[in-house]
Amino acid sequence: MTKIYLLRHSIADKNIDFRNLKESFENINRKYILSVEGERKAYLYSQIKELSNLNMVVSSNYTRAISTAKYMALKNKVKVIIDSNFDERKFGVDDKEKIPADFFKKQFLNHDYKLKHGESFDEVRSRALRGLAKVIKHNLGKNALIVTHSSTITFLLSKWCEVEYNGKYIIRYKDNCIINGFTTPDLIELSFNDKNKLESIKRVVINNKDSKKNKNKKKSKK
Numbered sequence: 047m048t049k050i051y052l053l054r055h056s057i058a059d060k061n062i063d064f065r066n067l068k069e070s071f072e073n074i075n076r077k078y079i080l081s082v083e084g085e086r087k088a089y090l091y092s093q094i095k096e097l098s099n100l101n102m103v104v105s106s107n108y109t110r111a112i113s114t115a116k117y118m119a120l121k122n123k124v125k126v127i128i129d130s131n132f133d134e135r136k137f138g139v140d141d142k143e144k145i146p147a148d149f150f151k152k153q154f155l156n157h158d159y160k161l162k163h164g165e166s167f168d169e170v171r172s173r174a175l176r177g178l179a180k181v182i183k184h185n186l187g188k189n190a191l192i193v194t195h196s197s198t199i200t201f202l203l204s205k206w207c208e209v210e211y212n213g214k215y216i217i218r219y220k221d222n223c224i225i226n227g228f229t230t231p232d233l234i235e236l237s238f239n240d241k242n243k244l245e246s247i248k249r250v251v252i253n254n255k256d257s258k259k260n261k262n263k264k265k266s267k268k
Contacts, residue, residue, distance in 0.1 A: 131177025138164025
């Protein structure tokens, strides 16, 4: 069995003012680092059993994703491999304010819809699936992690799932709702059989017991 984990990056620090750089929204969107709480949560996720036996850690080319992935890479003693196939959807605007109010809804109604210099639903899904195929190929019978973004995860999973948008992303697999609005971070497990056929998709939930266990482990070592 091959297990691929899709992790939405941890909490970005939006208390940063990039205006003096006079760069496009697309460039600025790549640069957000994790907040202090985002760093803490990324570390917490690196300690769970699902992400403690990884053969490979892959990340999008966005700072917040790489900053999340570094914890899992350190835990598993591997390098973070950057793959732009898992980048955030490109909006194609210089200024965030130029994104139409109905943009997200339109992309779900029409998978070819995009702004002039942006990407459509289907374009993002195609590149994400290409990236996923490469990860599976190099990790047959093993576990691998891909740190990416909520839209990229949603579009990728639309190959097997029902997806919709009503102000938040909703993902259903075999009539079971696995995502009803993403948390930050958020973790999904894909299991593939020996013939690379998808067997299951499930959300991995971290609860308060997990965090307490990790705190107790730290105390016992002191």
